[in-house]
Each structure stands twice: as C-alpha cells, then as structure tokens.
Amino acid sequence: MKKISLNQNEPITMSECFEQYIVRCKVRNLSEKTLDIYRVHFSVLEKYSIAADWSLSTINLLKIDGFILYLRERGCNDITVQSYLRDLRAFFYFCMDNEWIPQFKIKLPKADKKIKETYTDEELKVLLKKPNLKNTDFTEYKTWVYSNYLLATGNRISSALDIKIRDLDFNNQLIQMNTSKNRKAQIIPMSDSLAVILKEYLNYRKGTSDDYLFCNSFGGKSDLRTYQEMLVKYNRSRGVIKTSSHLYRHTFAKKWILNGGDIFRLQKLLGHSDLTVVKEYVNMFSKDLSLNYSQFNPLDTLEINQNKTRIHIESKRR
Structure with a gap:
C-alpha cells in the first residue's frame, strides 16, 4: 500500500486516518467492545477539532492540551481524561508512524487514585x-x-x-x-x-x-x-x-x-x-491492613515478646 503523504493535493483527513487505524486494530484482533470505545473517544475529539478549527496537519502538543481542557470543561474527571488520552495517543502515534503528523511525545495527565468503593460486611x-x-x-x-x-x-x-x-x-x-x-x-x-x-x-x-x-x-x-x-x-x-x-x-x-x-x-x-x-x-x-495488626505481626506473636509483656504488666501491679 502506498504511504499517504501530507504533500498531496488532497491531504488525508483525520477521519480517514482513524478509519485506517481501526483497520490496524482489527488486524491486531482487538475486541469489538474496545473498538467501540475508540470510536466514542474519537468522535469527541473530532467534534472538538471542528469547533476549534484545526486539522490533522496542524496537530501539536498545544492543541492536545486544549483538548484536555475541553474534556475537563465537559465535566470529565482526571481518570476519564486519562482514558481518552490513552486511547487517542495510540491513534496519534499511529499517524506519526505513517508520517501524517509530526513526531512529538504525549504524556498522560496525572490523576489522583480514588479509593475503590466496596460492599461492607x-x-x-x-x-x-x-x-x-x-x-x-x-x-x-x-x-x-x-x-x-x-x-x-x-x-x-x-x-x-x-x-x-x-x-x-x-x-x-x-x-x-x-x-x-x-x-x-x-x-x-x-x-x-x-x-x-x-x-x-x-x-x-x-x-x-x-x-x-x-x-x-x-x-x-x-x-x-x-x-x-x-x-x-x-x-x-x-x-x-x-x-x-x-x-x-x-x-x-x-x-x-x-x-x-x-x-x-x-x-x-x-x-x-x-x-x-x-x-x-x-x-x-x-488503612484496612492495620486492622488486627498486632494479632498477626511477627514481633507481637513471638512467645518471647509475649512473656516480656506479661512481666512488664506484673511489675506494674507490684
């Protein structure tokens, strides 16, 4: 297949690049559920790019930063933003490998890990x-x-x-x-x-x-x-x-x-x-690991230390 160049009279669009990326993902045998998530994330990116009036050939790190801010303005939390960027970064790197956009590094924004909710006893x-x-x-x-x-x-x-x-x-x-x-x-x-x-x-x-x-x-x-x-x-x-x-x-x-x-x-x-x-x-x-800590801690369970504790208590009583 002939490599598509940005120097053509009719440059390849971001949507066309994404379709080729999906083909590559299918070749890698990714599940249809995964591909659906990729499509949803790309649709949000495409909507933003149209509103921000930028094309595939103009993508750079500043525009990626703008997209991150856009996601946050939509109410996406840090974990969701990371999810978007993780999927779209793979797409952008695919574009870079095919020389459709310039090479640059995309770092995922940091996100605080929240305590996962569980059912209580x-x-x-x-x-x-x-x-x-x-x-x-x-x-x-x-x-x-x-x-x-x-x-x-x-x-x-x-x-x-x-x-x-x-x-x-x-x-x-x-x-x-x-x-x-x-x-x-x-x-x-x-x-x-x-x-x-x-x-x-x-x-x-x-x-x-x-x-x-x-x-x-x-x-x-x-x-x-x-x-x-x-x-x-x-x-x-x-x-x-x-x-x-x-x-x-x-x-x-x-x-x-x-x-x-x-x-x-x-x-x-x-x-x-x-x-x-x-x-x-x-x-x-x-925090939960501290429950009954002394009951299982090696130092506390040694018989020699139990004896020391007993002696210490008895001396106090005297």
Whole structure:
C-alpha cells in the first residue's frame, strides 16, 4: 500500500486516518467492545477539532492540551481524561508512524487514585441472605446466586455472563473462563460454598451444557444491562444503596488482601496481565491492613515478646 503523504493535493483527513487505524486494530484482533470505545473517544475529539478549527496537519502538543481542557470543561474527571488520552495517543502515534503528523511525545495527565468503593460486611450479610424459595420468583433467586458468584470469583460481569453450564467442573471444583477483557482463557477455582449454591441453582435452572449459566427469564442468553438493572432492583429492595456489579470485584480483591492472600494469585484470579492494578488495590486498602495488626505481626506473636509483656504488666501491679 502506498504511504499517504501530507504533500498531496488532497491531504488525508483525520477521519480517514482513524478509519485506517481501526483497520490496524482489527488486524491486531482487538475486541469489538474496545473498538467501540475508540470510536466514542474519537468522535469527541473530532467534534472538538471542528469547533476549534484545526486539522490533522496542524496537530501539536498545544492543541492536545486544549483538548484536555475541553474534556475537563465537559465535566470529565482526571481518570476519564486519562482514558481518552490513552486511547487517542495510540491513534496519534499511529499517524506519526505513517508520517501524517509530526513526531512529538504525549504524556498522560496525572490523576489522583480514588479509593475503590466496596460492599461492607453489613451490606454483604443483607445481600447474600438467601431468599425463601417458597415465596420468591426465579429472578430474585437468580440474582442472589449471581451476587454470590461475583463475590466468590471476582469476575467481571461480562465474563460471568459468558459462562456456560459446561464450563463448570464440579468434580475438580474449577470454572473455565473462555472470555475475559484481555481475551485470554483461564481456569479459576470454585469455592466450596459456591459449588453448593450452583448445584442447587442448576436444579431449578435446568438447561443443557451449551446453555449460559446466567440466563434471561426464558433460559436464553442475557445481556449486561439487564443484569445490572436486575441487581439495582435487588439491592434496593434489600435497602442497600450501592448497586454496582463491579463492586463485588473490588470487594473480592479487598477481602483477598485482608485475609492474607498473596497478590500474585490475586493477579491471576482477576485476569490482569501484570501487578499494576493489584498494587493499586494494596495501596487503596492500606488503612484496612492495620486492622488486627498486632494479632498477626511477627514481633507481637513471638512467645518471647509475649512473656516480656506479661512481666512488664506484673511489675506494674507490684
């Protein structure tokens, strides 16, 4: 393919460049969900560029800075701005590689990491209390099972909804995940409690091995929005204001860390390619790590130090 030059009589437009970038992304086998996000971010950039009256050939760092300010004026927080810039930076670098725009470095703006919200123990007790099967419907029961599943696995909602009945190995207590954000298949353990819940659920769910575990009311595949709306209704009916499925993933990570689980296994269970996000969890929940610190601290648990403490107390009494 002939390289497009900016010296042509009819310069290539930013929109045409983006279409070629999408083709490259498809060649790299990126998911359609990822491409949709790229398209949304580019549409905002294109709208801004038209309003600011600048074209592809005039892009420079000052114009990128102007776009960042535009995003903030629209109410985007720092994390969202980073998300836009991370995706669009890849597009701009693609343009640079093809010599459609001059070479320059684009640094992501700094953003403060907020503490990830989780479900409290009190909320979990309410949400995970099993409904009375004699006077409940399948939807409420299914949502209860779904809530238990998310807390027990830390799965993303999209991964959970792609699980089929055949992916459950009760003999070895394993779950085969064929769809994840990074498009890598993985096998995760099935806890004892979850195994009991899922076995009972399948007695009511029925279905064949090719059917989806978490289905719609007619047994077919459900979508993400339906389950999110279902969880909102379920949580509110039990008096819990928090209604996000993703909070179960954060809660899983927090509980894992506080219960002494190692971060390397947590990384694998959550399906992250590296430890970056897992380290963020550790930093975010650092205050919670001080709970019962002396009970587990090596210095405090040594018998010799316990004896010293006892002697010190007894001397005071005398």
